[in-house]
Amino acid sequence: MSVxxxxxxxNITLPPVSVPxxxxxxxxxxxxxxxxxxxxxxxxxxxxxxQFGKNISTEEGKTAARAVAVDLLGTLHAATxxxxxxxxxxxxxxxxxxxxxxFTEQHLVTNGASELFGQVFGDxxxxxRSAFGVAQIPMGACVEIELIAELA
Numbered sequence: 001m002s003v004x005x006x007x008x009x010x011n012i013t014l015p016p017v018s019v020p021x022x023x024x025x026x027x028x029x030x031x032x033x034x035x036x037x038x039x040x041x042x043x044x045x046x047x048x049x050x051q052f053g054k055n056i057s058t059e060e061g062k063t064a065a066r067a068v069a070v071d072l073l074g075t076l077h078a079a080t081x082x083x084x085x086x087x088x089x090x091x092x093x094x095x096x097x098x099x100x101x102x103f104t105e106q107h108l109v110t111n112g113a114s115e116l117f118g119q120v121f122g123d124x125x126x127x128x129r130s131a132f133g134v135a136q137i138p139m140g141a142c143v144e145i146e147l148i149a150e151l152a
Contacts, residue, residue, distance in 0.1 A: 003084040006120050007073075015074040021138065027079040032151045033091070034079045039071045040141035049140035052133075053100030056142055058108050065095065065112030068145045072113075073120065076149060088152040090117050090127040096144040099133035106131040113145050 007014065017026050018039065027036045041048035041064035048064050050056035056064075073084070080086045095110035097103075110131040117125035137144045 003087070003120060007084075010116075010119060012070055012073070012120075014077050015071055017075050017078045018071065026075050029079060029151075032088070034076065034149045034151060036072055036075050036079065036147040036149070038094075038096070038144040038146040039068050039075065040137060040139065041065070041068050041143040042071070042141075043067070047139035047141045048143070050142040051098045051100060051140075052105070052109065052142065053103030058105045061097065061105075061109035061142060062112030064143045065109050065145065066116050067112075068143055069113035069116040072145060072147050076147070079149075080151060084120075086151050087121060087124060088150040090121060090125045090147065090149050092148040093117070093127050093129045094146050095129070095131040096134045096137055097131060098135075098137045098140070098142050103133060106133045109143060110145070 020026060024037050027034055052061055077084050093113060097106040097109050099106060114129060117127065
């Protein structure tokens with residue numbers, strides 16, 4: 001099954017690449033690796049502002065992280081020249097989770113993205129990962145995720 005068949009089965013429509021909010025580009029390719037800049041969680045087209053341990057649950061966070069993963073897939077689609085079937089492997093995911101000092105479920109929030117990559121790419125979507133709790137993310141977003149992928 002192609003990646004696009006899987007996306008269709010999951011009712012996912014890839015968004016266009018977001019315009020960077022500062023002095024950076026959405027992705028950079030070097031060799032067979034593509035590095036995607038951090039993408040923040042959005043809800044209804046606006047930054048999904050919240051802080052874990054204060055005003056958003058872990059389950060809502062999984063949904064936010066999944067939404068970020070969909071945005072990352074849109075950028076990855078552009079980075080591959082419009083062919084996600086060129087992805088050889090999702091190599092690494094780094095997740096920043098806007099958290100209070102006593103929130104300790106960053107890894108569970110990030111599962112929302114990791115699980116989607118597994119659903120879409122199968123074994124090629126299994127990746128190394130870091131999930132950090134941070135005091136703040138640009139625009140107050142609850143989650144920011146970046147990604148490294150290898151192209152075939």
